[in-house]
Amino acid sequence: MSRLLSRLFGRLPIGWLQLTHSKTRFASAIAGVAFANVLVFVQLGIMNSMASATLRPYAFFQADIMISAPDANTLTEGGNVARQWLLQALADPEVTAGMGLFIANVTWQRADKALVLTTFGIDPALPGFLDPAIAAKAQVLELQNAGLLDRFTRGLPRDEAAAIRPQTPLTFEVSGDTVTLHDTFAGGGGFGGDGYMMVSDQTFLTLFPARRSAAPDHILLKIAPGADPERVVTRLGALISDKSLRIRTFEAAADEDLTYQQTKRPTGIIFGFGVVIGVLVGLVIVYQVLSTDVADHLREYATFKAMGYPQTFFLGVVLEEALILGVLGFVPGFVVGTTILTVMGRVTTLPLQMTASMAITVFIGTIVFSTLSGAIATRRLAAADPADLF
Amino acid sequence: MTEDAPVVARGVNHWFGAGEVRKQALHDVTLTIPRGSFTALVGPSGSGKTTVLTLVGCLREVQDGSVRLLGHELKGARSDALIALRRRLGFIFQAHNLHESLTAIENVLMGLMVHGRADGPTERAAAAHALTLFGLADRMDYLPANLSGGQKQRVAIARALVGNPDLILADEPTAALDRESGLNVVDVLKRLGQTRGTTTLMVTHDNRILDRADRIVTLEDGRIVADSAPVG
Ligand SMILES: Nc1ncnc2c1ncn2[C@@H]1O[C@H](COP(=O)(O)OP(=O)(O)OP(=O)(O)O)[C@@H](O)[C@H]1O
Numbered sequence: 001m002s003r004l005l006s007r008l009f010g011r012l013p014i015g016w017l018q019l020t021h022s023k024t025r026f027a028s029a030i031a032g033v034a035f036a037n038v039l040v041f042v043q044l045g046i047m048n049s050m051a052s053a054t055l056r057p058y059a060f061f062q063a064d065i066m067i068s069a070p071d072a073n074t075l076t077e078g079g080n081v082a083r084q085w086l087l088q089a090l091a092d093p094e095v096t097a098g099m100g101l102f103i104a105n106v107t108w109q110r111a112d113k114a115l116v117l118t119t120f121g122i123d124p125a126l127p128g129f130l131d132p133a134i135a136a137k138a139q140v141l142e143l144q145n146a147g148l149l150d151r152f153t154r155g156l157p158r159d160e161a162a163a164i165r166p167q168t169p170l171t172f173e174v175s176g177d178t179v180t181l182h183d184t185f186a187g188g189g190g191f192g193g194d195g196y197m198m199v200s201d202q203t204f205l206t207l208f209p210a211r212r213s214a215a216p217d218h219i220l221l222k223i224a225p226g227a228d229p230e231r232v233v234t235r236l237g238a239l240i241s242d243k244s245l246r247i248r249t250f251e252a253a254a255d256e257d258l259t260y261q262q263t264k265r266p267t268g269i270i271f272g273f274g275v276v277i278g279v280l281v282g283l284v285i286v287y288q289v290l291s292t293d294v295a296d297h298l299r300e301y302a303t304f305k306a307m308g309y310p311q312t313f314f315l316g317v318v319l320e321e322a323l324i325l326g327v328l329g330f331v332p333g334f335v336v337g338t339t340i341l342t343v344m345g346r347v348t349t350l351p352l353q354m355t356a357s358m359a360i361t362v363f364i365g366t367i368v369f370s371t372l373s374g375a376i377a378t379r380r381l382a383a384a385d386p387a388d389l390f
Numbered sequence: 391m392t393e394d395a396p397v398v399a400r401g402v403n404h405w406f407g408a409g410e411v412r413k414q415a416l417h418d419v420t421l422t423i424p425r426g427s428f429t430a431l432v433g434p435s436g437s438g439k440t441t442v443l444t445l446v447g448c449l450r451e452v453q454d455g456s457v458r459l460l461g462h463e464l465k466g467a468r469s470d471a472l473i474a475l476r477r478r479l480g481f482i483f484q485a486h487n488l489h490e491s492l493t494a495i496e497n498v499l500m501g502l503m504v505h506g507r508a509d510g511p512t513e514r515a516a517a518a519h520a521l522t523l524f525g526l527a528d529r530m531d532y533l534p535a536n537l538s539g540g541q542k543q544r545v546a547i548a549r550a551l552v553g554n555p556d557l558i559l560a561d562e563p564t565a566a567l568d569r570e571s572g573l574n575v576v577d578v579l580k581r582l583g584q585t586r587g588t589t590t591l592m593v594t595h596d597n598r599i600l601d602r603a604d605r606i607v608t609l610e611d612g613r614i615v616a617d618s619a620p621v622g
């Protein structure tokens with residue numbers, strides 16, 4: 001290693017030799033950086049899985065524009081929208097179709113535990129609004145009290161989910177009504193509920209008698225091929241009488257939902273804060289190690305200064321140390337982080353995983369922040385005055 | 391003889407501190423040191439010997455008077471010019487100040503690399519030769535922690551000499567050495583003076599060394615009070 005670095009720098013790898021001089025100190029410094037990395041990886045993993053969980057239900061639908069109540073920050077939050085705005089929207093020449101979307105939680109009381117299903121009421125006559133894989137199975141929803149179940153529902157045994165087929169449907173009771181599950185689709189990874197269910201709007205209104213057909217949760221619109229959704233959104237804003245409504249492209253609605261989850265919801269803020277803490281811990285550890293190291297070698301540095309080594313030489317040594325700590329701390333941090341995310345993902349069935357982009361981001365971040373710590377630590381070099389050596 | 395003298399000091403005054411505690415450490419010091427000579431600087435404690443070395447060694451700013459080092463005026467010189475000049479000097483401090491993480495030979499190599507030389511076989515051979523001169527051939531790959539005080543000091547001397555400096559500045563370098571190696575150091579320095587024209591300015595109280603010096607300059611209260619062989 002020493003020879004390799006020597007080749008690399010064209011000089012003695014003083015930083016490396018200095019860092020590894022005390023093995024225990026070196027090991028604990030690496031462990032500290034690795035710990036900071038693990039912290040960041042776990043928090044990022046949770047944030048990422050929150051993001052994919054937030055965006056997951058948007059993928060069940062194919063729409064260009066969504067009209068929601070002014071307080072509807074997420075799919076499931078906020079009030080209803082009057083169906084009359086759907087009719088007004090259809091007056092726009094480029095709006096080709098519209099569908100009311102109903103959303104509520106259905107509790108499936110099973111022998112062992114209750115499963116909370118985020119349930120969407122859709123119009124089976126308009127399969128174009130559904131993801132093709134779901135649309136292919138949507139016809140069965142025309143039947144009264146029929147449902148399609150998320151086969152990745154948390155707490156539902158996989159073999160039991162696999163057994164749900166049109167020939168072998170499964171039924172369960174919801175406050176006096178019997179829901180018949182005819183088939184399944186790939187949902188998965190919710191933070192809010194255990195899984196998802198698709199029913200027709202008619203079935204939805206049966207299950208939730210308090211809800212009105214004239215007031216869905218959201219209105220989904222499709223526009224003519226080639227039309228610019230942004231421009232249609234602008235026109236609809238002028239066209240629809242209720243100016244308080246949120247009229248957005250479907251994409252923007254998903255983005256805003258995610259931003260809301262990550263910056264306004266306590267959980268999102270906590271995990272975001274966790275990343276900041278991880279970065280700070282790493283920064284402080286590297287700074288602490290390097291500045292102690294500089295302080296411990298002031299006499300040697302002063303001697304080198306007297307011999308004629310320029311300031312850049314010392315910066316090089318400290319940055320060399322920072323890079324070594326960053327790179328060597330990242331490796332175990334990555335391994336442990338991946339393990340923790342995998343185990344946590346298995347236990348919680350949340351989509352927790354190490355991604356290449358996370359690894360690259362954290363690696364670059366580690367290098368940048370280590371270098372920054374090193375740069376701050378070099379301020380102590382000024383204390384090395386060669387005139388004090390005699 | 392004085393034209394190519396590595397050190398020419400004229401009317402040097404130096405003060406430490408400011409205001410009430412301001413104290414003059416050097417008074418009108420004028421001194422020329424010819425090339426290849428071995429000069430010993432003596433005087434009681436606090437007389438200003440170390441101050442002279444730090445001024446000549448570009449480690450302190452010249453406040454008043456003139457110091458010409460290797461043909462360059464130090465007063466008002468830019469710091470990068472001072473750094474470049476320091477590379478032509480060999481410093482031997484009272485404490486060895488070896489780098490604890492570097493082996494003996496690596497410490498000596500640091501004296502070569504300051505000249506932009508790489509860690510190559512030629513450099514290793516030069517460093518090994520310098521260590522051999524001081525009887526450390528079998529200690530090259532030892533860390534300082536595994537060397538005796540005298541051995542460490544000899545490594546430090548090898549480090550100061552390996553880059554072929556024009557001027558060696560030493561402050562009581564033989565304090566940590568036994569009689570034999572102390573004399574060996576002086577012999578090596580004197581030989582370098584004859585063969586390469588290397589000049590030595592050494593603060594010492596060691597009579598054995600004073601016996602072999604070309605010249606003895608005595609300081610008292612910041613003034614030169616005696617000079618066994620005045621120049622210029
Ligand atoms: N950094 C400093 N700050 C303040 N005063 C100093 C400093 N360095 C030296 N002095 C003072 O300057 C005077 C000369 O000091 P110097 O170290 O040059 O003496 P010296 O001859 O080397 O003494 P010694 O034999 O004890 O090493 C002394 O009075 C000392 O107290």
Ligand SMILES: [Mg+2]
Pocket residue numbers: 390439440441561
């Ligand atoms: Mg002194």
